Amino acid sequence: MAEDVATSEKDNGGNVVDYNSPYYLHPSNYPRQMQVNDALSDKNYADWVQEMENFLFAKNKIGFINGSIEKPEKTSKDYMPWMRVDAMIKGWHTTAMEKEIRGGMKYANTVVEMWIDLRERFGKESAQRAYELKNKIAVTHQDGAIVSAYYTKLRSLWDEIQSVFPIP
Template sequence: MAGFEDASASGKDKANTPSSDLDSPYYIHSTDYPCQMHVNDSLNDNNYADWSREMNDFLVAKNRIGFIDGTIPKPTEDQPEYKAWQRSDAIIKGWITTAMEKEIRNSVKYATTVKQIWEDLQERFRKESAPRAYELKRTLTNM
């Protein structure tokens, strides 16, 4: 009987892990795998605004937006949720990098977290958008 109780207890503990809770940002569905394309077009030098909006919406729908906006910080290795966080971060990195052109993917492949990738992309592409937006506004004003 003791062996049966121990097995039941360990099964019960496993069922209560963050990755098995449907409302948890660590939940991994059986259809979630890293190399899935979840946006209409791959990120290139000309579509960052549309791409990031689509990816943001997808991550909100998957309850994973906190990994890129910092509301789900990386736990320390001694915290119980560290492994679940690590798995989720790896899957999100796969989703994001799969949706990039090869040159862009190569430039972010050494980032250690998906948050670092997201911040790098924002820094890189938003800077180019500001001068272009100014140029467009000026052209419109002149018309």
């Protein structure tokens, strides 16, 4: 039988800490953590978004970028916790960007503004990127690689082209 895992406890000040709250920040979190394999560049937006969304989902912070956790009024008890988490996520995002891109993001007021701006800049369906991917597929050869490695290379290209031009 599985044990129940505590989802909250009292801190030293007697306050209840809810580990399942999207406002909870683990003590090991800090703004300059690199959360994705590669920094955002002109050529890897689709992969970067997928990794960042997965990371934020795992941290229970996805609502900050999809808009489901809106910024509370300044008079709300959730205002300061929301601001703290938003600042943390902005730090995670900017750390995971190339310097040229990061410079254009420093004036975003919230992480959702940053997320929307990035989608507008990099998330458009790109005919040029699709052309590049189609060419890569056309010139990809097995060249003595094992079948699974060759298939993995092709599958990666197919998946990327699907993310650029999704089939309805």
